[in-house]
Amino acid sequence: MLFPSPHPDILCLLQSLDAAPGLADDLAPAGLLASEERERYATFRAPKRRRDWLLGRWTAKQLARQYLDARGAQRHADEILVRADGDGSPYLSLDGARLPVSLSISHSGRYSFCALTDQPGAAAGADVEMIEPRPLSLAEQFFAAQELAALLARPQAERDLLITLVWSAKEAFLKCIKEGLRVDTRAVTVALPEQTAAAEVWRPLAVTARAGLVHADLRYQCWWRREGGMVLTLGLLLEKKG
Ligand SMILES: CC(C)(COP(=O)(O)OP(=O)(O)OC[C@H]1O[C@@H](n2cnc3c(N)ncnc32)[C@H](O)[C@@H]1OP(=O)(O)O)[C@@H](O)C(=O)NCCC(=O)NCCS
Structure with missing residues (x-):
């Protein structure tokens, strides 16, 4: 199933x-x-x-x-x-x-997460990451300034989850555009969600890319969820309607 x-x-x-x-x-x-x-x-x-x-x-x-x-x-x-x-x-x-x-x-770990879309011109990006201790240096090196500032404003207890989530959302986007880590990870900005409680449901995540990374005819949408001790992110690039 x-x-x-x-x-x-x-x-x-x-x-x-x-x-x-x-x-x-x-x-x-x-x-x-x-x-x-x-x-x-x-x-x-x-x-x-x-x-x-x-x-x-x-x-x-x-x-x-x-x-x-x-x-x-x-x-x-x-x-x-x-x-x-x-x-x-x-x-x-x-x-x-x-x-x-x-x-x-x-x-990631003992899991694989895959996604597909058959919509013409669309692209899917999937990522799974274990929530585990993440050094702040990872955020300092790979996050945009506003992501780092938002992270530092959050309680310490949320940090591992948030660093994992931001990293995962960047990877899902970079897979959608097929560039992977060839693109500077700071060119993709993730808005930290307010709600990080453990409910295992998909939630939308606001992800913004530097101008030029996504074709003007396409719209990017992203969702995330916690699943056991993991974060899942899903990205979808779709043609704009109308
Ligand atoms: C894409 C990338 C961010 C994946 O991150 P990761 O931390 O290795 O791990 P993940 O498990 O989340 O994803 C791995 C999968 O990404 C996919 N992938 C690799 N490059 C990709 C790309 N450019 N675009 C989309 N997906 C890609 C592969 O299917 C890979 O799994 P597989 O090797 O088992 O088929 C990273 O591998 C990368 O930047 N690759 C591009 C640069 C590169 O070295 N490419 C290899 C050229 S042959």
Whole structure:
């Protein structure tokens, strides 16, 4: 079953290493990977990278299968390929052709969070981060001046959550525009939410990008939620209506 989505044009899925036997033990579940993916998997050496990559494939393919199933096209996981463009951004390929959807992949700890949208010209950005101790130096280095000032005005008890959230929201945006950390993270500004209580529901988040980063015909929307000990953020770039 899909994870609840904050917007009808975006589908998302959160999965853990417990979702299928093998994922936690560096063993690709049978029928998950196509041969070119098995070859790529074999090139990774670091255990964390192997585990993250595999869980990302699992999650992206489960999401893609549910998307295709709902459109009457039932496909096996190893028929759906997760490939990457030269900039590192992932896309889906089926029967040798690119699927006309935007896919985003994220992993953190024991989890992967993926999102897709099939709206023409739209892009999805997903990010998951564990809420853990974050040094203030991270905010000093990567946050815009107004983000840092807003953070310093908040109680110490909220800091780890807020630093995690701001970082995650920046990553979701930078994935949407396919730039990743090639762009200065201070070019994307996140308004700290007033409400940070533990309710596990999607809430809108105001994210502003430096002029020129988003095409004038597009509108960016972002949502966040706490989920267990994690922060999830979802970004959606959509054509402006009207
Ligand atoms: C995108 C980026 C911010 C992701 O952050 P991260 O902390 O590594 O971790 P996350 O788990 O949240 O996201 C990783 C996923 O981002 C996706 N990704 C990588 N580059 C991306 C890009 N330019 N745009 C959108 N998504 C991208 C990938 O699908 C990756 O997962 P995968 O390698 O398992 O397929 C970071 O990897 C980055 O800046 N990449 C761009 C620069 C770069 O070195 N690209 C590699 C060129 S080959």
